[in-house]
Amino acid sequence: MVSRDDLREVLDPETPGRAARWLRAWHFLAVSAGVALAIGASVDGVWSDGAQPWLAAITIALLAAFAVLYGLRLWVAGDEQRTEGEAPVVSRWRYATSPMGMVDLSAFLPMTVAFAAGVPAQQTALLAVLWILKLTRYSPGLAILGRVVRLEREPLAGVFLAFAIALFFAATLAHVLERDAQPDGFGTLPKALWWAITTLTTTGYGDAVPLTPAGRLLGGTVMMCGILVFALWAGILATGFSEEVRRRGFLRTYDLVQKVPFFRDLGASLLAELARLLKPREFPAGSTVVRRGQAGDCMYFIVSGDIEVRTEPKPLYLHAGSFFGEIALITGGPRIATAVATKHTTLLVLDIADFRELAAKRPELAKAIHDEADRRQKRAPPADAAE
Numbered sequence: 001m002v003s004r005d006d007l008r009e010v011l012d013p014e015t016p017g018r019a020a021r022w023l024r025a026w027h028f029l030a031v032s033a034g035v036a037l038a039i040g041a042s043v044d045g046v047w048s049d050g051a052q053p054w055l056a057a058i059t060i061a062l063l064a065a066f067a068v069l070y071g072l073r074l075w076v077a078g079d080e081q082r083t084e085g086e087a088p089v090v091s092r093w094r095y096a097t098s099p100m101g102m103v104d105l106s107a108f109l110p111m112t113v114a115f116a117a118g119v120p121a122q123q124t125a126l127l128a129v130l131w132i133l134k135l136t137r138y139s140p141g142l143a144i145l146g147r148v149v150r151l152e153r154e155p156l157a158g159v160f161l162a163f164a165i166a167l168f169f170a171a172t173l174a175h176v177l178e179r180d181a182q183p184d185g186f187g188t189l190p191k192a193l194w195w196a197i198t199t200l201t202t203t204g205y206g207d208a209v210p211l212t213p214a215g216r217l218l219g220g221t222v223m224m225c226g227i228l229v230f231a232l233w234a235g236i237l238a239t240g241f242s243e244e245v246r247r248r249g250f251l252r253t254y255d256l257v258q259k260v261p262f263f264r265d266l267g268a269s270l271l272a273e274l275a276r277l278l279k280p281r282e283f284p285a286g287s288t289v290v291r292r293g294q295a296g297d298c299m300y301f302i303v304s305g306d307i308e309v310r311t312e313p314k315p316l317y318l319h320a321g322s323f324f325g326e327i328a329l330i331t332g333g334p335r336i337a338t339a340v341a342t343k344h345t346t347l348l349v350l351d352i353a354d355f356r357e358l359a360a361k362r363p364e365l366a367k368a369i370h371d372e373a374d375r376r377q378k379r380a381p382p383a384d385a386a387e
Helices: 004-011 018-041 052-080 088-096 099-106 109-116 121-138 140-151 153-178 189-200 213-259 268-277 326-331 352-361 363-377
Strands: 279-283 288-290 298-304 307-310 316-318 338-341 345-351
Touching: 004 018, 004 052, 018 052, 018 121, 052 088, 052 099, 052 109, 052 121, 088 099, 099 109, 099 121, 109 121, 140 153, 140 213, 153 189, 153 213, 189 213, 213 268, 213 279, 213 298, 213 345, 268 352, 298 326, 298 352, 326 363, 345 352, 352 363
Parallel strands: none
Antiparallel strands: 279 345, 288 338, 298 345, 307 316, 307 338
């Protein structure tokens, strides 16, 4: 029987397990089917009398699957947000009212209500477009963007205020300058606002165009202001997004570095330096990390998982906390053995340029790596070297 912990792991969008990957694949296919149903509902002939029962049955089956999935998430996902001493119903209510909880609920509840109310299946299928919101669970970039908007809300609001000021000034001036020449396009302030919006955003539909010389001069000025405003918005978001991605990457790498026993006794400053240099990489079971004869341009530290180094006369098995690849890195020669991940493995990669930088800044750490390389090279048989 599947335990709550196993189920929670399967439902986790970042779990690398096979069952979790199958669930994510099904999720993408189900959402794609929903989008196709919504598109087909607007096309004549797709929901014909012969196809309608089948399409409606598919829609209902997917709704039932989403409802079950929501129930499972409500059962186990709420525990992840549970604080000490809190009743389970409180944590589950927090999940249900969270943004992702509302998205999961909207995936089946509106369409279920529409079916129950007797709305035609073809019209109800249009609501399947809501399913695409479920994919936000698998997009860390959207979460990062949301955090950036929250952190940069003051400068973004300042630029928005500048945009609003320019918008209303431009609309008022355009109304004054063009109302006599073009009463249909600029006769009222709301009409002039439409022109100001399309011009300030540099969209320019062309349905309202200034005719007077002063109006054309105003239009050119508004276009330049629009470019400036959107450049500021893009710059703020791009800078904040880049910094947030860098921060998250550093924190993730720092956590992984702390898990490597080889780095256990190092101080916080050195761990931070290593987190800046090391790059995490994931290898599924059976994948080849390095091949015999390849150039040795980096070494690897094992955070989790196992590595089989295919040496003669017998393979060498390395586990979490070990490292390999250092001999080729130090000697400059090619790899002398092939290394394969026997299970899903997380590695930290140290590039040769970063290795030399680390050796210059932290000679004691470089010496420990050199000593381990010498020890492995002196083994009998020498082919047992961890490369």
